[in-house]
Amino acid sequence: MAKKPVIELKNVWKIYRMGDVEVPALRGLNLKIYPQEFVAIIGASGSGKSTAMNMVGSLDIPTRGSVYLDGIDISHMDESDLAQVRGKKIGFIFQQFNLLTNLTALGNVMMPMIFQGISKEERLEKAENLLKLVGLGERMTHRPKEMSGGEQQRVAIARALANDPEIILADEPTGNLDSKTGKMIMDLLVNLNKKEKKTVIIITHDTKIANVMERRVRLFDGKIVK
Amino acid sequence: MCIGDNMLIEYLNFAYQSVTHRKTRSFLTIIGIFIGIAAVVSLMSIGAGLQDAVNEQFEQMGSNKIMIMPGGEGGVGMMSAFTSSIILDDDDLKLIKKVRGVGETAEMIMKTAPVKFRKQTKHKLIIGMPPGSAGEMFKDMSGFDIEQGRELRDDDKYKVAIGIDVSEIMFDREVDVGDRLNIQGYDFDVVGVYGRIGNAQDDSQLYITMDIARDIFEEEDEISMIMLEVRDGFVPNDVAQDIKEELRDKRDENEGEESFTVQTSEQLLSSVNDLMGIVQIVVIGIAAISIVVGGIGIMNTMYTTVMERTRDIGVMKAIGARNNDILLIFLVESGMMGLLGGAIGCGIGIGLAKGVEVIAAGSGFAMLKASVTWELILFALGFSFLIGAISGTLPAKQASDMKPVDALRYE
Numbered sequence A: 001m002a003k004k005p006v007i008e009l010k011n012v013w014k015i016y017r018m019g020d021v022e023v024p025a026l027r028g029l030n031l032k033i034y035p036q037e038f039v040a041i042i043g044a045s046g047s048g049k050s051t052a053m054n055m056v057g058s059l060d061i062p063t064r065g066s067v068y069l070d071g072i073d074i075s076h077m078d079e080s081d082l083a084q085v086r087g088k089k090i091g092f093i094f095q096q097f098n099l100l101t102n103l104t105a106l107g108n109v110m111m112p113m114i115f116q117g118i119s120k121e122e123r124l125e126k127a128e129n130l131l132k133l134v135g136l137g138e139r140m141t142h143r144p145k146e147m148s149g150g151e152q153q154r155v156a157i158a159r160a161l162a163n164d165p166e167i168i169l170a171d172e173p174t175g176n177l178d179s180k181t182g183k184m185i186m187d188l189l190v191n192l193n194k195k196e197k198k199t200v201i202i203i204t205h206d207t208k209i210a211n212v213m214e215r216r217v218r219l220f221d222g223k224i225v226k
Numbered sequence B: 001m002c003i004g005d006n007m008l009i010e011y012l013n014f015a016y017q018s019v020t021h022r023k024t025r026s027f028l029t030i031i032g033i034f035i036g037i038a039a040v041v042s043l044m045s046i047g048a049g050l051q052d053a054v055n056e057q058f059e060q061m062g063s064n065k066i067m068i069m070p071g072g073e074g075g076v077g078m079m080s081a082f083t084s085s086i087i088l089d090d091d092d093l094k095l096i097k098k099v100r101g102v103g104e105t106a107e108m109i110m111k112t113a114p115v116k117f118r119k120q121t122k123h124k125l126i127i128g129m130p131p132g133s134a135g136e137m138f139k140d141m142s143g144f145d146i147e148q149g150r151e152l153r154d155d156d157k158y159k160v161a162i163g164i165d166v167s168e169i170m171f172d173r174e175v176d177v178g179d180r181l182n183i184q185g186y187d188f189d190v191v192g193v194y195g196r197i198g199n200a201q202d203d204s205q206l207y208i209t210m211d212i213a214r215d216i217f218e219e220e221d222e223i224s225m226i227m228l229e230v231r232d233g234f235v236p237n238d239v240a241q242d243i244k245e246e247l248r249d250k251r252d253e254n255e256g257e258e259s260f261t262v263q264t265s266e267q268l269l270s271s272v273n274d275l276m277g278i279v280q281i282v283v284i285g286i287a288a289i290s291i292v293v294g295g296i297g298i299m300n301t302m303y304t305t306v307m308e309r310t311r312d313i314g315v316m317k318a319i320g321a322r323n324n325d326i327l328l329i330f331l332v333e334s335g336m337m338g339l340l341g342g343a344i345g346c347g348i349g350i351g352l353a354k355g356v357e358v359i360a361a362g363s364g365f366a367m368l369k370a371s372v373t374w375e376l377i378l379f380a381l382g383f384s385f386l387i388g389a390i391s392g393t394l395p396a397k398q399a400s401d402m403k404p405v406d407a408l409r410y411e
Helices: A049-056 A079-089 A107-115 A120-135 A151-160 A179-194 A206-211 B007-022 B023-061 B079-083 B090-098 B132-142 B166-172 B209-217 B234-249 B265-308 B310-318 B323-363 B374-400 B406-411
Strands: A009-017 A021-033 A038-042 A062-069 A090-093 A167-171 A199-204 A215-220 A224-226 B065-070 B102-117 B121-131 B146-149 B159-162 B180-183 B188-192 B208-209 B225-230 B258-265
Touching: A009 A049, A021 A049, A021 A224, A038 B090, A049 A090, A049 A167, A049 A199, A079 A090, A079 B310, A079 B323, A090 B258, A107 A151, A107 B007, A120 A151, A120 B079, A120 B146, A151 A179, A167 A179, A179 A206, A199 A215, A199 B234, A206 B121, B007 B023, B007 B323, B023 B132, B023 B265, B023 B323, B023 B374, B065 B234, B065 B265, B079 B090, B090 B102, B090 B234, B102 B132, B102 B166, B102 B209, B121 B166, B121 B209, B132 B208, B132 B225, B159 B180, B166 B188, B180 B208, B208 B209, B208 B323, B209 B374, B234 B258, B258 B265, B265 B310, B265 B323, B310 B406
Parallel strands: A038 A199, A038 A215, A090 A167, A167 A199, B121 B208, B159 B188
Antiparallel strands: A009 A021, A009 A062, A215 A224, B065 B225, B065 B258, B102 B121, B102 B180, B102 B225, B146 B188, B159 B208, B180 B188
């Protein structure tokens, strides 16, 4: 039985307007990502990689074409509905970690659950478990600036898992880390795919990372190249 | 998808973290608010206290009293009695006594005169008290009670009863019953000291009999002020109108151009209250400017905060924050700054009001009690929160309208 894709991009165009000039970043992109896949989206800068990530992560809507998340067309949703959907279904990991500096590790991990209206007790329990899972059981009350890059990225991974999303979307997750720490983070992501059965999508230009992945999608000039 | 209480508490927590994270900036931001609120709270409570004091004094006086003073209307209350060169006299009094509804009358003389005790001389207001029941009425209305010695008697010659401040404060040495004062060149024996009334004016006056006052001031029939009681069953305002008409006829004056003032105690009270109302409005107007400037300060800071936290906004949106969540987060933050300013302002304002109370008591005006009410505090806090939230509306809207992709890219 053929599985249904969790994410499907159908003939997606994204055109940016710079003054009077129209710059197409994506030109009719078609992409299907299936449950529990471990996918790398690769490409040089300017290839449309970041724009593709925004589409896959439902951070933005296409100029033309459709994006389906779990079979639902999100191309015409308004910003708030979109936020609700992506908060529930997608966990983000960024190159810059992007933790909120005012909050502790625990506060950061609880954050996505606040926006889903989950009770305080449940949030606290879940966040504690997740921080233990990424090996930060001892550092829950530390703030980002008191933690190393690797630790911050692990907090970000715990945060990405907070709402039990089907999909983990990581944008250059090891880009700001040394190779040893980077490997540790990659191991965590592999684990998420294998053990926790998450669909993991990594956007990267690092071929070493891409080579570990089961499937590679290469972008060039806003289209997929084989 | 409503926003639960649950989330609001979290947003309060975010706001608290953010406000306390940048203490200096937050403090500078709220200065405008707390100066304005401090001004409003202190002046409102002093104003209300002043009003209470005035009302209390008028209550003592009773609502069925009428006062007639020389000088046209528009002079503020009793001031015209001291300053005007136009006078009332015995003929006026006789005329007034004949008006229907007029009961007991009390006329008095008020003159400023040199008062000498040992080697010191001070200029003070001397009151010539009417004899008999008229004098009693005057004392009742003013709330005088003798504390040492005895009351002034009608047949006293060159005897004086003094206010408590004359006894205790005015001269280097305390003036006691039995001491001798020289007033306007004549020697007087002190027979009594009145208890504290609570306003510096009454407490520093000296009281002598009417006849003697006329002698020493060489005034045969001048009267500085007439107070009268309206008989039961008559309306004070109507009686006052009749008195006005009689006096106008006698003096051949037109309505509106009188050389005298007839006021019922109610009118006097309301004119004093009107005056205080005007003062309060002016003061609140000035305070309002400070609060508006404070609000603009909050707006400015919130714009900066929104800009600094653009990336945070992007992250929050990426992990599921809806536009309304972001809006509320920033509104709560700016509201909290307003509230904080308001709270500090209330503290300072109450402190100032109590300070004024202490100073007033020290200078003889013990009747003034700053009236700090819960309503005033709640209003000040609610208002400052509102100012904060309103000032934050535009910056918060800007934050909530950001696109997550753009916000995440922001360096």
